[in-house]
Amino acid sequence: MSDFLQMGLTGLSLGLMYALIAIGLTLIFGVMRIIQYAHGEMFMLGAFALYYWHAELGLPYWAGVAFSAGLIFCLGAVLQVVLFKPLQGKNILYSLAVSLGLVLIISGSGQLLFGTTTKGIPSAVSGGMLIGGAYLSYERIVISAVSIGLIIALWAFLRHSVTGFAIRAVAEDPQTAALQGIRTDRIHWIAFGIGSAMAAIAGCMMGTLLSIVPTMGFLATIKAFMIVIMGGLGSVIGALVGGLILGMIDSVITTTISGDIAIILSFVVIFLILVFRPSGLFGQNWD
């Protein structure tokens, strides 16, 4: 019982972290129909932004999370305008090549600038509680609660704000969105920025709960893709559910059996989901 509580909390926090990355990726895909391979690099840079802010400079933790999100929002928006916008409407292979190039450039420079040793970000919250023998750290609880809050905020933004409406409209049909007066180019960089910032916040979680290295982006991208495909391309809810599923598998199976089995089982679950629902759990048909 106590094991389950502990594994459950670990799985939840891990799952929410995966979900944040995947929601960002699915948002970028949904709005722009491009595959952003360097999304994991935004996750990595977000983590190091908080690392330097909080661990090196000793500035306040939560302000650092906001700083990281803001910085990576700007980076994402600039990348969209400078690199991806000129390729809009061209063969998808161009943007694919650009994002792959970004992976190499960013993770390579990351290794040069940040060094190759593993780093951690000190806790913002200390202590924990014992429930029936299970130790639940406040840090994990607070971080999980904050990421749930963020996901709800994003959801509400997409559902209820005018810009959120515009993002959904552009995702569905950019030409018709333009006919409503929406500046699709503006929506593109906004969505790219928000998506990247989500990954950055996940990077902050990673640095706080686990540890970070400049090469961690690649695996994050792969995990995010697995989740997005499982949840359904372009679906925010799908990315959330998919992230939680993967997080729980990772936590429970790694603790009870082994990490290798957790990876294999993740693929089996995704495979089964796709057999029964080829466009993912919450997938729409993107013509």
Added chain:
Amino acid sequence: MLLEIRDLWVHYGKVEAVKGVSMALEEGGVITLIGANGAGKSSILKAVSGLEKPSRGEVRFNGQVITGRPAHEIVGLGIVNVPEGRKLFKLMTVKENLRIGAYLDSDRARIAKGIEEVFDRFPILREKQNQPAGKLSGGQQQMVAIGRALMARPKVLLMDEPSLGLSPVMIDEIAALIRELRASGLSIVLVEQNASLALQLSDHGYVLETGAIALQGRSADLLTDPEVARAYLGA
């Protein structure tokens, strides 16, 4: 002239879709553009709306040249397009579709009033306001498409085959609506394959054949023109 198109050309790569078309719409008038599949009707509306860049020619609105301006600016001028095939945001609710029609409007009270007006005009939409637009029947979807366009408070409505795929009853309803809109002072460019309907609803008609205007005149005259009757009215 409220809207004037002069010597408009539209190319898709090497395909010449529109070849030197000129048309004019007076304030409060209704003109129609009829022609077979692929004649270039939608291409003309897209060029006016800023979705396609004309390769030659110009579009004037209130005397001002608006050729080549981006689509979002053209809507802002009051030229609003009801696209062929409705093109609703199918995953969004009926009400959200209407709301987004008023995207450029920042007056909340006016937006709420606009939505109420659409619901008064199409009571069935009030019932279905929270359903995804993609779940509605073809006729109801056309109501949403027109409602969404009205939310932008248009001066000119460009309607691309509003009767397409609708039942006869529904076509009558749309026809009545177009008469009503015109009576309220709206200027309309109506594109149709249903030529007799379009000519009955309009003052002036243009017959488009492979990208060029083959014939034009008062709609009442075109209705009785033997050539039009043979080619377009199935007589």
